[in-house]
Amino acid sequence: MTRLGLLTSGGDCPGLNAVIRGAVLSGVVSYGYDFVGFRDGWKGVLEGDVVPLPRHAVRGIARFGGTILGTSRTNPLTSGGAEAVRESLRRLAVDGLVAIGGEGTLAAAQELAKRGINVVGVPKTIDNDLDATDVTFGFDTAVQTATEAIDRLRTTGESHHRCMIAEVMGRNAGWIALHAGMASGAHAILIPELTVSLRQVAAWVESAHSRGRAPLVVVSEAFVLEGQDSPFSPRGLDTFGRPRLGGISVLLEHQLQELTGIETRATILGHIQRGGAPTAFDRVLATRLGFAAVDSAANGRWGTMVSLRGTTIVNVGFDAALGRLKTVPEDRYQEAAILFG
Amino acid sequence: MTRLGLLTSGGDCPGLNAVIRGAVLSGVVSYGYDFVGFRDGWKGVLEGDVVPLPRHAVRGIARFGGTILGTSRTNPLTSGGAEAVRESLRRLAVDGLVAIGGEGTLAAAQELAKRGINVVGVPKTIDNDLDATDVTFGFDTAVQTATEAIDRLRTTGESHHRCMIAEVMGRNAGWIALHAGMASGAHAILIPELTVSLRQVAAWVESAHSRGRAPLVVVSEAFVLEGQDSPFSPRGLDTFGRPRLGGISVLLEHQLQELTGIETRATILGHIQRGGAPTAFDRVLATRLGFAAVDSAANGRWGTMVSLRGTTIVNVGFDAALGRLKTVPEDRYQEAAILFG
Amino acid sequence: MTRLGLLTSGGDCPGLNAVIRGAVLSGVVSYGYDFVGFRDGWKGVLEGDVVPLPRHAVRGIARFGGTILGTSRTNPLTSGGAEAVRESLRRLAVDGLVAIGGEGTLAAAQELAKRGINVVGVPKTIDNDLDATDVTFGFDTAVQTATEAIDRLRTTGESHHRCMIAEVMGRNAGWIALHAGMASGAHAILIPELTVSLRQVAAWVESAHSRGRAPLVVVSEAFVLEGQDSPFSPRGLDTFGRPRLGGISVLLEHQLQELTGIETRATILGHIQRGGAPTAFDRVLATRLGFAAVDSAANGRWGTMVSLRGTTIVNVGFDAALGRLKTVPEDRYQEAAILFG
Amino acid sequence: MTRLGLLTSGGDCPGLNAVIRGAVLSGVVSYGYDFVGFRDGWKGVLEGDVVPLPRHAVRGIARFGGTILGTSRTNPLTSGGAEAVRESLRRLAVDGLVAIGGEGTLAAAQELAKRGINVVGVPKTIDNDLDATDVTFGFDTAVQTATEAIDRLRTTGESHHRCMIAEVMGRNAGWIALHAGMASGAHAILIPELTVSLRQVAAWVESAHSRGRAPLVVVSEAFVLEGQDSPFSPRGLDTFGRPRLGGISVLLEHQLQELTGIETRATILGHIQRGGAPTAFDRVLATRLGFAAVDSAANGRWGTMVSLRGTTIVNVGFDAALGRLKTVPEDRYQEAAILFG
Structure with missing residues (x-):
């Protein structure tokens, strides 16, 4: 049986629990997967701090803010390195990771993927400044x-x-x-x-x-x-x-x-x-991203992240998100400036 | 001086006032236009029932539901015809119309445009079933x-x-x-x-x-x-x-x-x-559509409607919206069905 | 060690969880009591269906609607009688009951109290039609x-x-x-x-x-x-x-x-x-009623219910609540009728 | 025809508009009164800055925060004195004042009442620290x-x-x-x-x-x-x-x-x-206080303020509110401290 590990990393963001729900339900219902959650982001991976995530563990959580897994700003590359991650996954019999996080997490995930670790990314930031997705949940x-x-x-x-x-x-x-x-x-x-x-x-x-x-x-x-x-x-x-x-x-x-x-x-x-109940928009988007992350794992699209394009969820390489920040373009600012006039 | 007429038609929809605000501010600030509002949709056009819409008339309205102009289900084609519309606009010295409405209104606007009347459409429905736009406000x-x-x-x-x-x-x-x-x-x-x-x-x-x-x-x-x-x-x-x-x-x-x-x-x-204060999402989308509708008028893009594609507002022909309803595709339903499992 | 049993009965009402939290915290922190919860109201009492309620079981629940104990419309008098209740409490070593419910529950509690069973009532109804309290939570x-x-x-x-x-x-x-x-x-x-x-x-x-x-x-x-x-x-x-x-x-x-x-x-x-997150007003009122219910038990005021008078929580006899419904008085209706004018 | 003047004074407070609505509707419908509003509290009284308040001016305002009359922290006693107030009311043919405000306003109203000016007070503070009322709106x-x-x-x-x-x-x-x-x-x-x-x-x-x-x-x-x-x-x-x-x-x-x-x-x-839409609780309380303030004026209870006792609106002397602040009593704090344990 395939076992996936989930982690949430970086600052709190409304919708994290909806991603977790989406991933677990999709994995259990569509693919028969087994799930564990790492506590407090990469820290849990490095320390082997893990909780089982059966289906009933995610019931009703999508409407709540925060993350049932906890989060931290631990960077796996500086705090233990790829080998420590690989060894932890091996010991826990985890076949692949779904890493939900911001720029730092996605950069780490990219590096881990390069070193052969199975990882799929889910972009997360309330700031919406990640490129390669029309909008981020939260x-x-x-x-x-x-x-x-x-x-x-x-x-x-x-x-x-x-x-x-x-x-x-x-x-x-x-x-x-x-x-x-x-x-x-x-x-x-x-x-x-x-x-x-x-x-x-x-x-x-x-x-x-x-x-x-x-x-x-x-x-x-x-x-x-x-x-x-x-x-x-x-x-x-x-x-x-x-x-x-x-x-x-x-x-x-x-x-x-x-x-x-x-x-x-x-x-x-x-x-x-950055806290509290997510809007319906974010719950839907986050749920769909959770679904898609597991689909990506099931289809062997490791080393990619899921993202929103128009109304469709697609896979993109980490490069697409990490090259540069998505800042407010001049024309969007000028458009809004009509209100100042 | 250019004078535009605004109307809202069909069922109530959160964000109508934000479109009106966006259009008037953009017109006044960017183009020096003058605005009138027709009461109760096409009925106001046919009856010449009109209110002035100076800048201060739209202050603070974007955060409220409903429409300050009122609405009705009057169809201009069956209730008076293109000639009556043309005559009314001439009498009131209105150079062009911004028609905010659903399928019926957009179909009427298309017909009027074909007969040489200056009209720009803004798609509106809480049901999200209009094609040619990623999502409708409301x-x-x-x-x-x-x-x-x-x-x-x-x-x-x-x-x-x-x-x-x-x-x-x-x-x-x-x-x-x-x-x-x-x-x-x-x-x-x-x-x-x-x-x-x-x-x-x-x-x-x-x-x-x-x-x-x-x-x-x-x-x-x-x-x-x-x-x-x-x-x-x-x-x-x-x-x-x-x-x-x-x-x-x-x-x-x-x-x-x-x-x-x-x-x-x-x-x-x-x-x-269908009532009450619009979400921030709908206020932003509706405001941008209001801006874009006036840009369309200023650029002579009569006979088109404004729509959202990804994160960009674009112009599309009425045909694009009117060919068929945008229903829920099979794959979106199957995706959601994971939750039923 | 004193053990109290909690139950919620009748229609759902926002604030039930806050009463439960208040009672358990007050009992544990102030009196060193032990708590169990009966599932689905009086049904749980009659069937001995019980869950332990340690302090951590009530963490964070006050802000959620519904009741973690479940509820039903079972009437203990018609479904088993006082003796069955007494026997169940004896078997589970429960020293007293905190019964949270509406008119039916309070009438049953009164009857049980008359027969020597230790019970304190907490009035509950979204309808606000219970006498003897200025207002009911929910x-x-x-x-x-x-x-x-x-x-x-x-x-x-x-x-x-x-x-x-x-x-x-x-x-x-x-x-x-x-x-x-x-x-x-x-x-x-x-x-x-x-x-x-x-x-x-x-x-x-x-x-x-x-x-x-x-x-x-x-x-x-x-x-x-x-x-x-x-x-x-x-x-x-x-x-x-x-x-x-x-x-x-x-x-x-x-x-x-x-x-x-x-x-x-x-x-x-x-x-x-009748569902969903309670307002801050209801959370505060319900928490205070939960506190006071346990104080009543600790002070041996069995056979009473807690109620709000002005800004104070007091004890009143069940009679005070059960004599008659608190309907809208004529003068309150006439006052409101100014708006119709 | 009797003419009453309304003013709102001191910090913003949700429910001010509901008081204004209640007062005007009650006065117009029940007593046939005429209303004016003073702009920006006592400043408007001293400067004779006044707006008419016909019935339609208050339509729909109860659900909005803020005050349509504006507010300021001007103190009439230090900024002009009782004679200036009296003279202004005379000039504007205002027969009595309804002053909605906090401690400062009520103290000023008391002083003006002592000097024979017709004034009724409505206590207002989000801080709830005014004595003589169970709770203040806001x-x-x-x-x-x-x-x-x-x-x-x-x-x-x-x-x-x-x-x-x-x-x-x-x-x-x-x-x-x-x-x-x-x-x-x-x-x-x-x-x-x-x-x-x-x-x-x-x-x-x-x-x-x-x-x-x-x-x-x-x-x-x-x-x-x-x-x-x-x-x-x-x-x-x-x-x-x-x-x-x-x-x-x-x-x-x-x-x-x-x-x-x-x-x-x-x-x-x-x-x-202190801003934004008032809760239903505050709208109801504020509306009732507005009704009662006009009843007080109609019954010649000048020199009093309206207040909530249990579920009833009563009249009390300004003294009752001004003697001392209503601070949190020790027992209410100890009650809450159960949560800290």
């Missing part, structure tokens, strides 16, 4: 959660005639800011891909204010003001590696209020964006 | 709303060890059932595209029950049991054109309970699926 | 869920200029209709406590329509039109004991549309009102 | 919003085996922390009423961690660690009067992680707690 939930929160901020802004700033996640790409900003009708959307001057942001804020609106600014955590340091530059970080001043939105709050004279309030949405 | 909200409701039904099913049936919309295609069923972990999904015998449905229900689950059935309103009449067949309808017996789920409730002996309860989700 | 969630659904119906009503009817639960009392109707701005609220003529309902609908509103009617399932049969009268029920015609709202839909000429659509919200 | 929405956000944080904590800290509002009282903490199953709830040592907090966190849980801490913004400064002490504030270091949760994040060695993440929920 992104829709992050955008929906951020949008609902910003809808709340907006009424308070309007009641007080204040400028409200919402800081959303997005370390390398501004997709969450772009979509949540478009959905909530932001008057300025600020993303890491594009440096903007404080003066320009103030101009957008004042333009909205002059039309009688409560200005709304949606900013990615990694946005950099023209002529200023990144909030994630080494000297901006505290000893825990987190922005010392609380983030770009707090900086903007002070600078915008000073420059425009408009009362301004920042809110950092933070971790609520 | 569908994501319908699926999300249905899924949240089914999540609620599920806990009650489990507490009582009952079979719960949720009836969702979908007159011609089972997309809502397919996606809401996958998202909520249904043990049977029943769609109009595929006749299934009562015995097969009962087998799925009993299989879930025997594994200790509370069986969950998600059924499209237009599903037809093998050997039985459609709920929408003429003799099944009352004088208002609605299913006399309350719908397929009520029929199933009785028949399944009788056949399996498992206590069964049906809920018809009904109109909550 | 009611707030039912009202919130109904209100969110009606908010969705309302936008569709407005887009189409239709009258929308929402049928909510409430077999004996109109509390859900009253609160959901007030929250959603209904133009008519129809409750079982008060017969109203079709003509009066039509007058309210027409009044709203004439002011340019889309009329919204919120109706309890057990409302009776003047001069007509109750939807729950014997000859209105099918062989499963459910309203043959789909419910009062379907009847109203036809009659109102015929009388007023206004297009009318009914939606029966159904079981979504 | 509180339920704040708790619900915080709880939903914390539910999301919790799944991420569990996936990563992290300690999650959620900082909620509550400048003077810990009600939001108490209720959101109980609802979400916090392992430590920290409120301004009770200084706790870092060592004790760490002990609670380690206890949960040792039981295999992801520790969850819910902390009021104004909680003070034993032996440390308040986050709102003068030297902790920046030039905008906001905590320099981002708030108590950021401090705790660092200190707890250092002391326990458990990875810890803080999220400041911030303004999302």
